[in-house]
Amino acid sequence: MARVNRWRQWWQDQPWPWRRWNVAVRVEHGDEVPARLPFRVAALVVTAGKARWVAFDCPCGRGHRVMLNLDPRRHPAWRVENLSPLTIEPSIDDRTGPGYCHFFLHRGRVIWVRGRG
Numbered sequence: 603m604a605r606v607n608r609w610r611q612w613w614q615d616q617p618w619p620w621r622r623w624n625v626a627v628r629v630e631h632g633d634e635v636p637a638r639l640p641f642r643v644a645a646l647v648v649t650a651g652k653a654r655w656v657a658f659d660c661p662c663g664r665g666h667r668v669m670l671n672l673d674p675r676r677h678p679a680w681r682v683e684n685l686s687p688l689t690i691e692p693s694i695d696d697r698t699g700p701g702y703c704h705f706f707l708h709r710g711r712v713i714w715v716r717g718r719g
């Protein structure tokens with residue numbers, strides 16, 4: 603079993619260009635999101651049966667974490683329309699990183715709205 607897990611980990615870590623984004627990690631609290639997520643894998647935070655956050659490493663590759671609120675009572679809020687391949691609505695704009703990252707995540711693919719800021 604451990605061997606299978608290692609192989610799976612290796613597989614998930616490979617930056618296969620055809621790999622699509624998907625949600626493969628599910629935790630109960632925001633602080634349980636692992637510091638290191640596999641390539642193109644997002645983590646969903648589900649608290650008390652409700653999706654609260656989706657977290658992933660920004661596809662710009664500069665190593666910053668994007669954390670999106672899924673609670674519609676708080677603003678801004680996003681919706682995870684599909685887990686695998688991952689679709690998030692509306693577009694994702696993140697200014698917490700080293701630049702301004704603005705992109706769509708649609709059917710597991712990243713569509714940049716404009717150049718990597």
Ligand SMILES: [Zn+2]
Nearest residue numbers: 660662699703
């Ligand atoms: Zn970024």
